Amino acid sequence: MTEQLIDLLSRVESAEGGREIHDPATGELVGRTPEASPEDLDQAVARVRAQQPGWAGRSDAQRAEFLEAAADAVEAHAEELARLLSREQGKPLNGPNARFEVGACAAWLRATAQFRLEPEVLVDDDSAKATLHWRPLGVVGAIGPWNWPMMISIWQIAPSLRQGNTVVIKPSGYTPLSVLALVEVLNTVLPEDVLIAVPGRGDVGQALSRHPGVDKIMFTGSTQTGKSIIKDAADTVKRLTMELGGNDAGIVLDDADPEAIAEGLFWGAFINTGQTCAAMKRLYVPDALYDQVCEALVDIAHKMPMGVGLEEHNVLGPLQNSSQWEIVDRLVTAAVDSGARVLTGADPDPDRTGHFYPTTLIADIDPDNELVTEEQFGPALPIIRYSDLDQAIEWANSLEQALGSSVWSSDPERAEGVAARLIAGTTWINKHGAVDPRMPFGGARQSGFGLEFGVEGLKEVSQPHIISR
Ligand code: NDP
Numbered sequence: 001m002t003e004q005l006i007d008l009l010s011r012v013e014s015a016e017g018g019r020e021i022h023d024p025a026t027g028e029l030v031g032r033t034p035e036a037s038p039e040d041l042d043q044a045v046a047r048v049r050a051q052q053p054g055w056a057g058r059s060d061a062q063r064a065e066f067l068e069a070a071a072d073a074v075e076a077h078a079e080e081l082a083r084l085l086s087r088e089q090g091k092p093l094n095g096p097n098a099r100f101e102v103g104a105c106a107a108w109l110r111a112t113a114q115f116r117l118e119p120e121v122l123v124d125d126d127s128a129k130a131t132l133h134w135r136p137l138g139v140v141g142a143i144g145p146w147n148w149p150m151m152i153s154i155w156q157i158a159p160s161l162r163q164g165n166t167v168v169i170k171p172s173g174y175t176p177l178s179v180l181a182l183v184e185v186l187n188t189v190l191p192e193d194v195l196i197a198v199p200g201r202g203d204v205g206q207a208l209s210r211h212p213g214v215d216k217i218m219f220t221g222s223t224q225t226g227k228s229i230i231k232d233a234a235d236t237v238k239r240l241t242m243e244l245g246g247n248d249a250g251i252v253l254d255d256a257d258p259e260a261i262a263e264g265l266f267w268g269a270f271i272n273t274g275q276t277c278a279a280m281k282r283l284y285v286p287d288a289l290y291d292q293v294c295e296a297l298v299d300i301a302h303k304m305p306m307g308v309g310l311e312e313h314n315v316l317g318p319l320q321n322s323s324q325w326e327i328v329d330r331l332v333t334a335a336v337d338s339g340a341r342v343l344t345g346a347d348p349d350p351d352r353t354g355h356f357y358p359t360t361l362i363a364d365i366d367p368d369n370e371l372v373t374e375e376q377f378g379p380a381l382p383i384i385r386y387s388d389l390d391q392a393i394e395w396a397n398s399l400e401q402a403l404g405s406s407v408w409s410s411d412p413e414r415a416e417g418v419a420a421r422l423i424a425g426t427t428w429i430n431k432h433g434a435v436d437p438r439m440p441f442g443g444a445r446q447s448g449f450g451l452e453f454g455v456e457g458l459k460e461v462s463q464p465h466i467i468s469r
Helices: 003-014 040-059 060-076 078-087 098-114 147-161 176-186 202-210 225-231 258-274 288-303 322-336 389-396 412-417 453-458
Strands: 019-020 029-033 120-124 129-136 139-143 166-170 193-195 216-219 239-243 248-252 278-287 342-343 358-363 380-386 404-408 426-429 461-469
Touching: 029 078, 029 176, 040 129, 040 139, 040 166, 040 193, 040 202, 040 426, 060 098, 060 147, 060 176, 078 098, 078 147, 078 176, 078 342, 098 147, 139 147, 147 166, 147 176, 147 404, 147 453, 166 202, 176 193, 202 225, 216 225, 225 239, 248 258, 248 389, 258 278, 258 288, 258 380, 258 404, 278 288, 278 389, 288 358, 288 380, 322 358, 322 380, 380 389, 380 461, 404 412, 412 426, 453 461
Parallel strands: 139 166, 139 216, 166 193, 216 239, 248 278, 248 404, 278 380, 358 380, 404 426
Antiparallel strands: 019 029, 120 129, 129 461, 342 358
């Protein structure tokens, strides 16, 4: 471990003062987070602003090298980061969870180092020559959620730095330590003051969104907070990337093989114990396959251990916080009260320690039940029966959120035809939520706007500048 990281970890574990952060699985104290004051935020913005011209003045290749070095640093500290993330967020070390998330941080840094946004010749003839250049925006303010705190921070930081911007990042108040530790690690290799973290609650996020020294906000979180940031950013006409809530549909076609798709369906819905923006949150299954798909999902659910994150065998964890636990419980209770059939789960232990909610599968549920139409963001999947594919597509397209969706079939061509009729930022075939740094990712409708990843993601943190003669 570097001295900086040892220092940070010992500070969060033993410091007097600061707000306590508890492990959502055990209730144990993980550490204490400092909270930024308005003056701290002003200073952070002023510091990164002062460094921005120098950072932008480095060559593109140099900035790419810094991202590669940052990936090396993350890998060198992968296990410490994963253990802290597991304790603070609750997600297990194994499965598509803490070690996977830290690995994704390094992978996204490396991939972002490889992308190149070249100037584009728009017109070159006797009448004119015009070239499109991509300049840095200046200072990017990054605001993130608690579900994938490290990975989503990297999604915001890596393209911003790559394009010559500097960054002030405000972590979620639920998972600040993970982001503070990650930023410490990145800052072991980055030049001073190109990246500063300002831990704090929503008021700090609001001040960042309104700050005249910030040129762009990259936000990932709920649609409700996104709307408030859009208003707060209006006075300074900030650029915005909004990655907001989702309520993704999966549609199984009648030619699918239930056994073959069951594990993909399960992890599509239950990755990170369902606390994932682009997880499958409602599943539509045709009459002909309904019972087989339900049985196959129940079999898998019973094989996936849920428990304390640091215990190596677990692959599902607790909800990160009690508010999210209450949302899941309210929606499942509404479904059960409506007469829907519980295939497994829906019976939280009244004597539990930690915010555990059992893996829950609900069948024979009305398509307009709240568990279907509201984002549950937890380990509870409603499985809706359909007899007419057009009807299933209409249901899938009926909500305000439209982040991702998926189609499951033995015939990929047919699945693509159905995919083309779905409204979403991404539609996956025979998988769900499989984000990839090479493929732009963003939402339709109230799931947001703007793209992350790939060359398109670099454009979002750049100012187009046309030179015409
Ligand atoms: P929130 O919107 O509650 O919070 C997100 C971030 O915004 C936090 O850092 C929060 O701080 C901050 N914040 C709160 N109020 C304000 C404000 N007025 N101005 C500026 N910032 C503010 O989302 P959650 O953390 O609860 O995340 C869950 C939600 O995020 C789900 O709806 C999920 O779908 C969505 N999400 C979307 C993703 C996507 O890519 N589309 C990915 C991941 C999640 P604090 O925590 O301190 O309140």
